[in-house]
Amino acid sequence: MSQGSPEAAGRDLTPGEDELWEAVADPSRRKVLDLILAHGQATPTTLAAELPFTRQAVAKHLAVLARAGLIEAQRHGREVRYTARPERVSAAAQAMARTAQAMATAAARWDRRLDAIKRLAESQARTSPAEPPEGF
Amino acid sequence: MIPNAIEKEILIDAPAEAVYRVITEPAQISQWFSDAAELDPVPGGTGSLTFADRATSQRMAVNLSVQAAEPPHRFAFRWDYPDGEQPTEENSLLVEFSLTAEGGSTRLRVTESGFTALRKPDAEKAGYYETHDKGWDIHLANLNGYVSGQS
Numbered sequence: 659m660s661q662g663s664p665e666a667a668g669r670d671l672t673p674g675e676d677e678l679w680e681a682v683a684d685p686s687r688r689k690v691l692d693l694i695l696a697h698g699q700a701t702p703t704t705l706a707a708e709l710p711f712t713r714q715a716v717a718k719h720l721a722v723l724a725r726a727g728l729i730e731a732q733r734h735g736r737e738v739r740y741t742a743r744p745e746r747v748s749a750a751a752q753a754m755a756r757t758a759q760a761m762a763t764a765a766a767r768w769d770r771r772l773d774a775i776k777r778l779a780e781s782q783a784r785t786s787p788a789e790p791p792e793g794f
Numbered sequence: 795m796i797p798n799a800i801e802k803e804i805l806i807d808a809p810a811e812a813v814y815r816v817i818t819e820p821a822q823i824s825q826w827f828s829d830a831a832e833l834d835p836v837p838g839g840t841g842s843l844t845f846a847d848r849a850t851s852q853r854m855a856v857n858l859s860v861q862a863a864e865p866p867h868r869f870a871f872r873w874d875y876p877d878g879e880q881p882t883e884e885n886s887l888l889v890e891f892s893l894t895a896e897g898g899s900t901r902l903r904v905t906e907s908g909f910t911a912l913r914k915p916d917a918e919k920a921g922y923y924e925t926h927d928k929g930w931d932i933h934l935a936n937l938n939g940y941v942s943g944q945s
Contacts, residue, residue: 764906768906771826772802772804772902775813776902778825778826779808782816783808783812
């Protein structure tokens with residue numbers, strides 16, 4: 659079902675993850691993307707009918723999603739239909755999962771580091787309240 | 795909005811000055827963070843944290859650059875950027891400590907941010923986190939040894 663040419667797909671995979679992040683960071687935009695994925699394709703009119711957004715807001719979200727390469731537009735007569743690009747959606751999902759995992763790991767480690775800082779500072783405050791630790 | 799930062803805090807029964815020293819003095823950093831630390835804890839100061847893998851006796855050095863040092867209230871650094879590069883939002887993580895007096899105690903808050911802005915190719919980025927995690931595992935093993943040795 660992917661209609662993008664291999665050349666275009668190759669080119670669009672190279673933009674940094676910044677665009678992907680910007681595109682999927684907004685919950686409203688994720689709703690738009692979800693609907694396109696659920697229906698296979700969608701037009702601005704059908705999206706605006708299903709979502710509590712104005713047509714203008716929908717158009718804005720579609721533009722950001724398209725710029726990130728997550729969706730692409732095809733013109734059918736007077737109508738523009740949008741389809742999702744699975745490889746880009748998958749890349750975005752992986753980037754989110756990887757980042758979430760890295761952050762969870764980092765959070766657990768900061769908990770332990772803070773515990774260690776607490777022990778060090780409290781033991782020093784107890785043993786020599788007014789002196790630096792190497793004051794002997 | 796997808797979060798981009800970790801925030802943690804702890805209440806420490808010690809004056810802010812003592813906590814600040816633990817956070818910033820290389821001799822103390824090597825007791826809660828890395829195996830060795832070289833650092834000039836002043837704004838613009840740079841240094842490195844070294845993590846040693848005891849199993850392979852390999853050492854991994856990580857770059858660090860001080861962004862703010864205001865004793866005893868605030869200390870911030872960027873870390874883990876490539877050798878020979880300046881730290882930026884795109885190649886490093888920002889760690890910020892804030893210390894607030896609460897009676898005779900100190901509220902220590904730490905924020906680590908920049909996870910979503912790291913601009914690295916996918917494969918390299920995956921490797922980045924692996925390396926990162928490995929260093930931290932090694933660090934934790936040492937830390938646990940240190941803490942139990944103290945108590």
